[in-house]
Amino acid sequence: MLRTRIRLTVAALTALATVAVPGSTLASPGGGAELVNPGFETGGAVAAPVGWAEHGEQAASFTEPGGHSGALRLTHYSAQAYQVVTSQRLQGLRRGTYTLRAWVRSSGNQNSVHLALTGCGGSPAQVAVPRTGPEWWVQIVLSTRVEGGRCTIAVSSDAAAGDWLNVDDLEFTPSSRPVGDVDIQGADVSQLAKNETYGAVYRDARGRPRDALQILKANGVNYLRLKVWVDSADDFHELDDILTMARRAKAQGMKLLVDFHYSDAWADPGKQNKPASWASLPFEELKQALYDHTYQVLAALRAQHTPADMAQLGNEINGGMLWPDGRWDNWDGLAALLTAGGAAVRAASPGTKVVLHLAEGGNNGGHVWWFDNAIARGVTFDIIAVSQYVYWHGPLGYLQANLFDLVNRYGKDVMVVETAYGFTTAENDHETNIFNPALAEAAGYPATPEGQTQALRDMFNVVAAVPNGHGLGVFYWEPTWTAVAGGGWDPADPASGDGWENQALFDYSGRALPALRVFADF
Secondary structure, eight states, rough: OOHHHHHHHHHHHHHHHHHHSSSEEEOOOOSSOSSSSSSSOOOSSSSSOOOOEEESSSEEEEEEEEESSSEEEEOOOOOOOOOEEEEEESSSOSSSEEEEEEEEEEEOOOOOEEEEEESSSSEEEEEEEOOOOOOEEEEEEEEEEEOOOOOOOEEEEEEEETOOEEEEEEEEESSSSSSSSOOOEEEEOTTHHHHHHHHOOOTTTTSBOOOHHHHHHHHHEEEEEEEESSSOOSSSHHHHHHHHHHHHHHHHOOOOEEEOOOSSSSSBBBBBBOOGGTTTTOOOHHHHHHHHHHHHHHHHHHHTTTTSEEEESSSSTEEEEETEEEEOOOOHHHHHHHHHHHHHHHHHHHHHHEEEEEEEETOOHHHHHHHHHHHHOOOOOSEEEEOHHHHHHHHHHHHHHHHHHHHHHOOOEEEEEEEESSSSSSOOSSSSSSSOOHHHHHHOOOOSSHHHHHHHHHHHHHTTTTOOOOOOEEEETTTOOOTTTOOOOOOTTTTTTOOOOSSBBBTTSSBBGGGGGGGGGG
16 A cells, blocks of 8 residues: 555656646746745744645645744645645746755654655756654755756655645755765774674565675675774774775775774763773873874874775764863863874875764754864864764754755865664663664664664764755664674673674664665765
């Protein structure tokens, strides 16, 4: 039944591309399309939107109070299952690339909900509307090439009873290049070598055993992230491991982000422990040790002709790093350490970009405080990276608002370097999983392969809308960390288990999950 509904929606969009519709508008003399009623303010509330045509269950498409910027918005909603398309056809367009921007909110759970550009001279293009909940609007973008002077903008919902969509403040303008894709479709595969050592097997979507990186590459992944520890108890995540993984990555044509934890084990907002060999060093020697470690790793990568494309100084350093010398309440110390790390990057590998990474991707106040302090002390960097797990860090509206503001304030590119979502809440080893039913409920996406797919697609769409191409992309955290005896989380305890296997992009038989295909869409 689901396939039938989707075919009906696609058929409706195709019809819009080939026949005249009541919502038909001439372009402005300059070639930019002047949408009629783009903010849905004309005609009053609880009415069919003026200037727009409706197909399907027309009563499910109406204007009502609560706009993004003005008084009103377009809403798709019905107390019964419905399919509806709200559209406007533009004519007299000059040949070229055009970009649609729109502010949206959505309940999620629809069979299909998207904005589309059809009848523009090429294949129809569409962008899925993210699940946002009622509190936050997010902006989505979509580009197409106009060849025949006309293009139809369509807002489409194929939804169950009670599902809803809000749309407002559309813009359709000429653009110098397509917008909506991103440069980075990334994966953090830091645990992969350890998993493979203990016998993990990875299968493509057809169930055929293959090299994990080949499977990732075939599904659109073009960037790998690898963490580095100083003296790991299990000998993984150190220099030899990084060099081997870098050779594999570059053999697949992938780029490389090196994530320096500056610790012997996990570093995150709650713990930033010094490496044991650095623990008693005076500050100047600690700074030199950080410089030397950073230089050694990046110089070795460059020497084997697999240079790092980006280097991340510290991991989720909202509260600083190398406590207490670089803790949040010792900003002069933290800035000096970051400056030493940046100098090492530039000396060892001049083409490598410097990344600073904070958790809580929607925490605008915290991030502004942090970067203002760093910049005031002369810390230089190229890219701002954030973690965003929707079940911990809140709705995607928080994330996008923060990314928009960070770009506007600091003029830097931004990216999400950690995100993930569960395809099940079932366990596959003795270690309790981090992602559980309570977190799935908090996030709002179902803990299913379909829910995982939607969560990842929504993350990409939100980052892709960052203005002027400053949204670089998304890294999925540990998609290959499946449960295998010996491949647990604790480097000092071989009997430790994997609390992450239900957020991998491979199921419990090792087969690639549908979410893996999302990378290729961007």
